[in-house]
Amino acid sequence: MINFYLKSIKNQPKVHGSVCVIGLGYIGLPTAALLANRGYNVIGVDVNKKVVDIINSGNIHIKESGLDTFVRAAVESGRLKAYTEPKEADVFIIAVPTPFHENGYDIPTPNIDYVISATKSIAKYIKEGNIVILESTSPVGTTEKVAEILAQERPELFKTVNSEGKKNANHQSLIYIAHCPERVLPGKIMNELVENDRIVGGIDKISSQKAASFYKTFVSGEVLITNSKTAELCKLVENSFRDVNIAFANELSMICDKYGIDVWELRELANRHPRVNILYPGVGVGGHCIAVDPWFIVADAKKEAKLIKTAREVNNYKTEWVIEKIKNEALKFELKNKRKPIIACMGLAFKPDIDDLRESPALYITRALKQDNLNILAVEPNICEYEEFEIIDYTTAIETADIIVFLVAHKEFKSLITNHQSLLTNKQILDFCGVTKLS
Amino acid sequence: MINFYLKSIKNQPKVHGSVCVIGLGYIGLPTAALLANRGYNVIGVDVNKKVVDIINSGNIHIKESGLDTFVRAAVESGRLKAYTEPKEADVFIIAVPTPFHENGYDIPTPNIDYVISATKSIAKYIKEGNIVILESTSPVGTTEKVAEILAQERPELFKTVNSEGKKNANHQSLIYIAHCPERVLPGKIMNELVENDRIVGGIDKISSQKAASFYKTFVSGEVLITNSKTAELCKLVENSFRDVNIAFANELSMICDKYGIDVWELRELANRHPRVNILYPGVGVGGHCIAVDPWFIVADAKKEAKLIKTAREVNNYKTEWVIEKIKNEALKFELKNKRKPIIACMGLAFKPDIDDLRESPALYITRALKQDNLNILAVEPNICEYEEFEIIDYTTAIETADIIVFLVAHKEFKSLITNHQSLLTNKQILDFCGVTKLS
Numbered sequence: 068m069i070n071f072y073l074k075s076i077k078n079q080p081k082v083h084g085s086v087c088v089i090g091l092g093y094i095g096l097p098t099a100a101l102l103a104n105r106g107y108n109v110i111g112v113d114v115n116k117k118v119v120d121i122i123n124s125g126n127i128h129i130k131e132s133g134l135d136t137f138v139r140a141a142v143e144s145g146r147l148k149a150y151t152e153p154k155e156a157d158v159f160i161i162a163v164p165t166p167f168h169e170n171g172y173d174i175p176t177p178n179i180d181y182v183i184s185a186t187k188s189i190a191k192y193i194k195e196g197n198i199v200i201l202e203s204t205s206p207v208g209t210t211e212k213v214a215e216i217l218a219q220e221r222p223e224l225f226k227t228v229n230s231e232g233k234k235n236a237n238h239q240s241l242i243y244i245a246h247c248p249e250r251v252l253p254g255k256i257m258n259e260l261v262e263n264d265r266i267v268g269g270i271d272k273i274s275s276q277k278a279a280s281f282y283k284t285f286v287s288g289e290v291l292i293t294n295s296k297t298a299e300l301c302k303l304v305e306n307s308f309r310d311v312n313i314a315f316a317n318e319l320s321m322i323c324d325k326y327g328i329d330v331w332e333l334r335e336l337a338n339r340h341p342r343v344n345i346l347y348p349g350v351g352v353g354g355h356c357i358a359v360d361p362w363f364i365v366a367d368a369k370k371e372a373k374l375i376k377t378a379r380e381v382n383n384y385k386t387e388w389v390i391e392k393i394k395n396e397a398l399k400f401e402l403k404n405k406r407k408p409i410i411a412c413m414g415l416a417f418k419p420d421i422d423d424l425r426e427s428p429a430l431y432i433t434r435a436l437k438q439d440n441l442n443i444l445a446v447e448p449n450i451c452e453y454e455e456f457e458i459i460d461y462t463t464a465i466e467t468a469d470i471i472v473f474l475v476a477h478k479e480f481k482s483l484i485t486n487h488q489s490l491l492t493n494k495q496i497l498d499f500c501g502v503t504k505l506s
Numbered sequence: 507m508i509n510f511y512l513k514s515i516k517n518q519p520k521v522h523g524s525v526c527v528i529g530l531g532y533i534g535l536p537t538a539a540l541l542a543n544r545g546y547n548v549i550g551v552d553v554n555k556k557v558v559d560i561i562n563s564g565n566i567h568i569k570e571s572g573l574d575t576f577v578r579a580a581v582e583s584g585r586l587k588a589y590t591e592p593k594e595a596d597v598f599i600i601a602v603p604t605p606f607h608e609n610g611y612d613i614p615t616p617n618i619d620y621v622i623s624a625t626k627s628i629a630k631y632i633k634e635g636n637i638v639i640l641e642s643t644s645p646v647g648t649t650e651k652v653a654e655i656l657a658q659e660r661p662e663l664f665k666t667v668n669s670e671g672k673k674n675a676n677h678q679s680l681i682y683i684a685h686c687p688e689r690v691l692p693g694k695i696m697n698e699l700v701e702n703d704r705i706v707g708g709i710d711k712i713s714s715q716k717a718a719s720f721y722k723t724f725v726s727g728e729v730l731i732t733n734s735k736t737a738e739l740c741k742l743v744e745n746s747f748r749d750v751n752i753a754f755a756n757e758l759s760m761i762c763d764k765y766g767i768d769v770w771e772l773r774e775l776a777n778r779h780p781r782v783n784i785l786y787p788g789v790g791v792g793g794h795c796i797a798v799d800p801w802f803i804v805a806d807a808k809k810e811a812k813l814i815k816t817a818r819e820v821n822n823y824k825t826e827w828v829i830e831k832i833k834n835e836a837l838k839f840e841l842k843n844k845r846k847p848i849i850a851c852m853g854l855a856f857k858p859d860i861d862d863l864r865e866s867p868a869l870y871i872t873r874a875l876k877q878d879n880l881n882i883l884a885v886e887p888n889i890c891e892y893e894e895f896e897i898i899d900y901t902t903a904i905e906t907a908d909i910i911v912f913l914v915a916h917k918e919f920k921s922l923i924t925n926h927q928s929l930l931t932n933k934q935i936l937d938f939c940g941v942t943k944l945s
Contacts, residue, residue, distance in 0.1 A: 318811060
């Protein structure tokens with residue numbers, strides 16, 4: 068499948084030129100490998116020497132479906148080479164992380180230091196006519212900041228040029244700078260890099276157009292043009308919208324609990340309304356996008372982004388609320404049975420049917436219960452082993468446990484409930500993800 | 507059209523029995539008229555003697571499309587009679603208002619006094635086998651409160667009955683009590699009463715079933731069964747979901763304003779994402795449902811309903827924000843031109859293409875500007891006259907005004923912008939409802 072797909076990429080009309088990709092992580096490496104197979108000469112840059120060596124040997128340091136095939140083919144063809152320093156190229160893509168500041172802020176606040184140092188590192192290699200693209204998820208104004216830094220480092224590239232025959236100078240730099248936020252789903256990156264629509268926002272019109280032309284050489288989805296600030300905010304807003312709607316579902320689950328109402332039944336009834344679409348409640352929000360990007364807005368627009376901030380707080384609070392619910396049940400069990408219960412924590416991943424534990428609330432809950440000296444059995448059908456806990460087979464866990472806590476609606480749990488209902492008889496069940504309710 | 511529809515209602519299979527409808531307002535009167543035309547003997551009850559007299563003369567005291575035809579036919583047939591006191595019937599429908607308490611609460615808090623007195627007023631007329639239905643939008647637990655009151659007033663109807671041959675008493679009242687929230691859109695009530703799905707929630711299973719059977723005699727939509735608390739919360743949640751999503755759009759418009767980003771362009775780009783559906787921003791939220799029902803949840807579940815409360819605050823704040831924006835522009839104009847501007851307030855209704863001013867933020871804004879001694883021209887193409895302001899024709903207003911403020915995206919304004927763009931040249935335009943942006 069992936070070989071067929073790779074072949075179709077290689078067989079497209081020939082392209083010319085070179086691309087320098089800064090940052091060879093979850094976005095940079097797949098992009099570099101894709102572009103090399105598409106026919107570009109790609110310079111991959113990472114500050115980590117080990118990463119550079121692994122890639123140059125045709126191997127990969129991250130897990131992503133199909134990526135190994137693409138990287139191996141790219142390296143073997145000689146069109147992808149990794150380095151620890153940038154080199155000259157026609158297009159520069161900055162795909163470095165934008166983490167939060169570690170200290171000194173009352174709310175999570177994005178740190179664009181890597182973007183700044185990546186920009187400084189490429190400055191001396193940039194020539195007239197080059198395109199510089201920021202792909203990192205960034206606070207509003209970061210692309211203009213990239214332009215500012217390049218203007219400081221290379222003022223000659225930012226001379227104003229006169230359009231012929233016109234009296235007024237047409238202020239314009241000699242290079243093109245744009246933001247093009249990545250919008251791919253981990254696990255499907257190789258396909259989505261090609262198939263998804265892309266939003267390209269330049270610091271001026273010509274930058275947008277030049278960057279869009281570049282993306283059109285390898286993207287089959289639509290390439291939509293806007294300005295850099297709109298492109299930056301758009302990515303953040305998409306994930307904030309999702310976060311707010313998950314928060315609504317999570318808040319609803321806590322309101323229903325107060326009244327003894329079944330939130331799954333309520334959700335189904337309310338969603339009969341043609342303009343209502345309540346999402347699934349869960350144990351919180353994890354992963355590297357929805358739980359993170361809203362803070363990029365809130366940190367800079369504190370006064371305006373009140374709903375987005377409250378949504379983040381509600382989703383984080385839901386996780387703590389789940390922990391308290393479980394601890395309460397454990398105490399009740401102990402009071403009744405004069406011994407501590409064995410608690411099966413069903414699911415550790417941040418969403419159903421994946422093995423990704425990044426920022427996972429289910430993992431956070433399991434860890435919190437263990438730290439509270441509760442006897443937990445950690446279950447995650449998508450993972451074989453994990454440093455912190457022994458991973459227990461889910462049927463064994465259910466047989467052994469007194470309290471079964473469903474944290475993630477993995478398909479294995481759904482099928483277990485459908486086909487082996489008897490295993491759950493006489494067990495106390497806490498279902499926070501609707502696995503016993505959803506058909 | 508309405509006559510054809512009325513005839514089709516009359517021609518359905520015959521029904522038997524009588525219904526007593528308490529409260530002859532926006533929900534009670536259409537329901538009473540519909541049921542009478544469907545073949546029930548209907549006793550309409552309202553505390554207002556004038557309302558009773560108007561209805562008995564075959565006329566109506568509220569504005570609703572097609573309602574006059576239905577009421578006239580019902581009264582002429584002799585099957586709808588209005589009174590100021592209830593009478594015996596097979597089914598009792600309580601459709602009285604549930605307003606907010608006027609004083610003494612820090613947040614809007616629902617007042618169910620009318621429900622309580624309506625319940626007390628019917629108590630002595632209820633007989634074994636009767637169905638009592640609460641249709642008023644109510645806080646969670648109100649239907650159980652109705653049952654409690656009836657149990658106090660008529661304890662003999664709440665004796666426990668033994669199912670034959672069983673040892674355990676099957677606790678059950680001799681009457682059936684349920685909640686069935688109304689979910690109709692003003693302007694389309696006569697049709698939606700029949701065609702919409704209905705949610706019926708009884709205080710016990712048999713109550714749900716009996717009430718559902720009654721609705722099935724005149725509703726062509728699906729009748730969905732649940733318990734009373736779930737039915738109560740469902741209605742409130744539907745409108746809260748809408749409110750939260752409008753708040754997201756309104757918050758976004760303020761964030762965009764901070765950055766100088768066009769929110770309409772951003773919205774369109776973000777909505778290309780398959781799981782993102784950002785609604786239209788506006789000048790706030792009005793009407794008698796979305797701006798009201800969320801408080802029914804918040805007032806009782808303060809600790810849990812944080813997002814829903816923040817959404818209400820954001821939507822209310824948006825209206826104040828718009829007022830400040832307009833005042834600012836007026837001051838800038840005055841500074842520049844040494845005179846106060848004439849401001850055209852385009853639209854007063856609470857949403858596009860209706861004449862309903864209930865809780866309308868556009869009306870609130872226009873009023874606030876007038877109170878601030880600004881020269882305003884009030885424009886509302888769906889209304890001929892209004893006590894507070896002279897209603898100005900919209901082309902005249904646009905020709906006269908210095909600043910044109912679009913508050914509601916009425917179709918007349920859209921068509922004006924499409925067809926007579928020149929009228930807007932050299933005018934300062936503040937577009938808060940996207941009428942100049944939406945196609």
